[in-house]
Amino acid sequence: MTLDFAIRGQAGALQIEVAGTLPVKGVTVLFGASGAGKSTLLRMLAGLHRCDGTIRFGDQQWLDDGGIPSLPVWQRPLGMLMQQPTLFRHLTVQGNLDYVLKRRGKGADMKAIVHETRIAHLLDREVHTLSGGEAQRVALARALAGKPAFLLLDEPLSAVDLSHRESLLAMIKHIAANIPVLYVTHSLDEMLLLADQVWLMEQGRVTSQLPVTTALASLDGPLAKRSDASSLLQGNCAHFDADDHLQEVRVGDLGFLVPVSTALPTGECVRLRIAARDVSLCRVLPDQSSILNVLPASVIEVTPVAAGQHLVKLSIQGQFLLSRLSSRSVRDLNIKAGESVYAQVKAVALV
């Protein structure tokens, strides 16, 4: 079942008009400048901000221009997490969960949810005694208790301190394997870890809806223009060299060597994150280099991105890799579309 919508509404002076189909699987990251209308779009979908148009989930009509009253917020099978956890402060953690269970949590496996969100030790606590990270985990558990068909997450890590972000992100990633998520963030790290799709939002409009690998590598898009522009490659784990702690990851016919502390299961599907500034190019295969990953690639596109800097989009086994080079190197090496080169990848990480 998909969530299909074509809605419009007003947020102050900003007119929001968006049509889309939220994929039924994985994480769709909604990305855009501050004030683009991301939070308002989520609130519109949830029924918390007035809008016109249509929203349909399978055969369930949530909003209809034709005059059918819109489905009330609490009847929409959505779980929502805001920047600040919105819990009832006069209730305990258990009280907050019970509140949802009474209304729409019929059949929810609370044992599994409490375990998944690691809040068993918090159930008797008063909400006002929780840390930001703990409160957000309780809010996540409460969202899951309503047995949502979709999760709408609006910068859920912004009130969580750094030390708890990683575990909450891992939790969200795990949950997203079963429940589709629309996720608002400004963070490239979060996008690289979670996103399957990226929707770019500008001034109340969604201007592109792309797979994350394509969005990252779109040279005319906002992600490639960032100084921390990065690529994601999909691969499968192969041999682990226990002596040097290097995990081989096969990307098509090529193997990347990735430093890891422990071996990953052979065949496991992983993502490789490679910053554009960690990729340099050479014309011939260097015969003596400290760089472990030197791989043949072909140039797709070259564009200037900043003073004295060019971005090169490469194809490597049919996937995209970005390289940020000095304009002088681009000129001296005569890097242009269609050329064959070697990409020297200085740093690569598993995400």
Ligand SMILES: Nc1ncnc2c1ncn2[C@@H]1O[C@H](COP(=O)(O)OP(=O)(O)OP(=O)(O)O)[C@@H](O)[C@H]1O
């Ligand atoms: N209830 C409201 N009344 C008036 N203006 C509003 C209202 N809600 C949002 N706005 C305005 O609408 C615009 C979009 O706000 P919104 O919070 O949706 O943007 P955003 O993309 O989520 O931004 P950020 O990334 O900073 O959270 C902003 O200019 C905001 O001030």
